Amino acid sequence: MSQVSNITPQSQGVRKQSRSQHVLELARELLDDIELSRTPPENLILKASRLARWVGNDEIRLWLKREMGGYYVNCETSLKYMSLTGRWTDKENKRGYWGPLAQHEAAILAEKSKLSSMRTPDSSSDYALAAISSVTKSMSSTATYIATLSGIRTRVLALLHEFVSNVYYEKEFDSLAESIFENYKKEVDLLISQHCGDVLEKLPAVMDRLSDGDVESITHAMTTCRRIIESFADSIFPASDEIIEIGGNKLKLDASKHQNRINAFIHQRTNSQSRKQRLRQNLSNLFDRVSSAVHSESTAEEARALFLNTYLLLGEILHLDIRK
Template sequence: MADQSRSEHILELAKELLDDIELSRTSAESLILKASRLARWVGSEEIRYWLKLEMGGYNGSNEISIKYMGITGRWLNREKQTGYWGPLAQQEAAIEAEKAKLAALRTPDSSGEWASVAIANVTNAMTQASNNISRLSGIRTRVLAQLHAFVSEIYYEKQFDSLSESIFERYKSDVDSLIAESCGDVLEQIPSVMSRLAEGDQEAISQSLTTCRRVIDSFADSIFPPSEETIEIGGNQLSLAANRHQNRINAYIHQRIDSNTRKKRFRQNLANLYDRVSTGVHNEVTVEEARALFLNTYLLIGEILHLPSNDA
């Protein structure tokens, strides 16, 4: 299953489960079975084992079982190890049995010396049935609360992931079009960076950072080719020679925006980025940092290409 369809399947299953729980539209056994399917995709080992307990019953030999006996309110006496060890479906069945028993109980219409005893027995039976229903319902409520918390976390996490992916994919498509239009050579080098980052070893990381630096240099050559001229920015005369890639990118930015604050931010970001990809070639850089540098490179290029032709 493709990553996207897998993510969609998880989101759909989580949404269905939330509706099942919140609308009380299916049995406990069905809920646990469906939640177990979700847990196989994304759940932790602890959650998967807990759901297994809710399907097959608890035990006194496993620490997760003991932990969730407490979380779900199953203990009658923790020290004596007495409690409701059965699965959720068994607790639901017991609730229905107690309700039926309660419905069948009637205060006897009798008189005489045994009347008070008979009434007391029925009253006690009603009280016991009501207490059992309350206790068993408490277990059910706690299990459903745990289940709801687990499913909600997955659902909202996947919703956020899906939204983030959608936003980035739209932006990426836009930036790729601009790069292809303005500097196609840059676009050709991006797959090389991604491929090396996927390898993850230090040599591949160093090569990917070298390519990142070349991407920035190629970008400069495409948007502002080298010349023998100079340009004045902030009172400084800057060379636009072939080896002055940052100057030429800053010149491109300078010609398109008026805001000195924004120009400064671009200049600082570019300088920091160029320095990091350059020094990272010779120093140990983690794969996570290298990915962040590549992403920063890509986003900076995209932001620069989105600048208007002439802001003056």
């Protein structure tokens, strides 16, 4: 017997939101770890690998895998990041520091310890001068080796920081955009319910059909979209036998003149000529595009854009303050 899923659209939204929030928090924590130097590099790589998996960045995941287990000559990503992290000593002959970051970290500590224990003889004898020269060369070689490995470490951390920063600010923007749209949507839904509740009832039907994505569903959705605009006109400015003059043009307001009646509503709600013109042009373009989409094969992306434009335009018109 098949089981009925308990996952509702609401629970899916919560799960999606939780995932997005988790990514944002993980990225923020990683940025602090890197910038405050509070976490060893190998631990940073493990956490960054988790972040890369959450955001689906396969290239970064593979690179970090190489940073944990070592680089390979027959791996394209390895060769790319050998260059980006400054590991080559002879790129043409494929010679370089192929080891993982943890190996280089250990080598840096060992070489620093070795360097700190080196001392030059105090005597000025020929034997001492030769010893001084040998020790000096050894110290210089060790310092150069430490500098090289430290440079690799710095480049790895810089690449990590760039990746994490991009994820963090992208998610921050997404979160802000979602918050702005959700707050605006609540306002628009309230205004629509107050002024034209029947329009609000038609919106779910459009969304359901657009989610199907097939040609017939898109055509039905666009037909409903056009009816929403017409129903909106009937609600905010009912048909009449009157004629209104706007900008020197006399407009009829009968039942078939939906755009005229919406423009009449706009005319009565704002004194801004530029806003009137912009809304009038947007309304005309939108009505033409929706009507055209009903009789042609529109893509799902275009249909969704038209629906969203319709919703936002109705909201902007309802937000107009009287005579402002």
